[in-house]
Ligand SMILES: Nc1ncnc2c1ncn2[C@@H]1O[C@H](COP(=O)(O)O)[C@@H](OP(=O)(O)O)[C@H]1O
Ligand SMILES: [Mg+2]
């Protein structure tokens with residue numbers, strides 16, 4: 001009997017692996033005018049666009065009927081003012097599509113040497129990511145560079161791809177080109193890929209997609225428990241986490257890290273919990289920022305909920321709906337952290353009245 005979702009898993013690892021080579025290459029060559037500022041004031045680089053163009057091109061070949069919810073869209077690139085960055089993106093995406101990698105992806109997905117695409121085809125590939133999402137059917141979600149701010153500062157970032165079926169994440173792959181294979185050995189091998197398939201566990205692979213090693217969240221003790229949190233104070237409320245730490249008697253300092261690398265670290269036991277509480281009203285968390293990470297945690301024996309204790313809902317469209325924050329932790333401590341979060345929320349609400 002064949003293993004369910006084996007083709008999707010193999011594809012997602014190959015696509016993320018190729019994407020990680022592209023983003024690492026871009027980081028080493030990035031020049032100042034290759035970063036744009038989006039309408040919401042967030043940065044986006046030629047690397048984000050080129051990666052989405054490349055992965056979506058691969059997806060269109062491998063799974064032509066599957067819609068894609070992607071972070072980026074090509075409208076700014078189609079404008080006359082976008083000419084310079086557009087040309088650079090097309091060059092980068094084509095170089096990545098043509099790269100001669102093993103793993104047989106030319107045979108399976110028609111890429112590799114000789115697969116150069118036109119500008120129009122690559123811009124259209126980026127815009128295949130404009131799907132609205134929803135409750136029914138298969139869809140992929142891609143965050144070509146999660147943690148763009150981390151990427152720009154040479155910190156952590158992640159290439160994130162997930163398959164969602166009927167609102168449930170089934171496959172999640174996260175590539176972390178700057179993450180040490182072993183956290184305590186930052187001078188050792190750097191770069192890893194994380195894979196989860198629902199019901200089949202979670203694994204860490206090398207950046208070349210080799211040596212799959214099962215990972216899971218170990219039991220925590222109050223002495224070792226610490227929080228993983230965003231570097232960006234605008235993305236998650238650091239003060240709230242401090243309050244929760246005090247309530248729980250946590251003595252370790254939080255580990256600040258950009259991107260879904262936080263989920264990856266948690267899944268393999270580096271840090272006891274990832275807490276991401278909203279910093280204000282209005283921002284809705286995006287499905288591509290959490291789909292592969294949340295599956296990775298669940299498959300690594302962890303639990304992911306919002307601050308009401310409810311599962312994240314990936315069937316609402318491009319966002320997770322109203323923002324009640326995210327709490328990801330090992331099975332043994334999740335309930336304790338959730339209770340402390342709720343107590344902190346009550347205290348804050350009482351202080352206001
Ligand atoms: N006000 C806000 N609250 C929460 N998340 C936000 C936010 N503004 C932007 N983000 C998201 O935070 C992500 C990075 O998360 P982190 O802080 O964990 O590294 C960004 O992903 P991108 O970098 O892909 O745009 C972006 O989608
Ligand atoms: Mg972004």
Ligand SMILES: [Mg+2]
Pocket residue numbers: 143145146147288289
């Ligand atoms: Mg993101």
Ligand SMILES: [Mg+2]
Pocket residue numbers: 048071143144145146147148
């Ligand atoms: Mg991104």
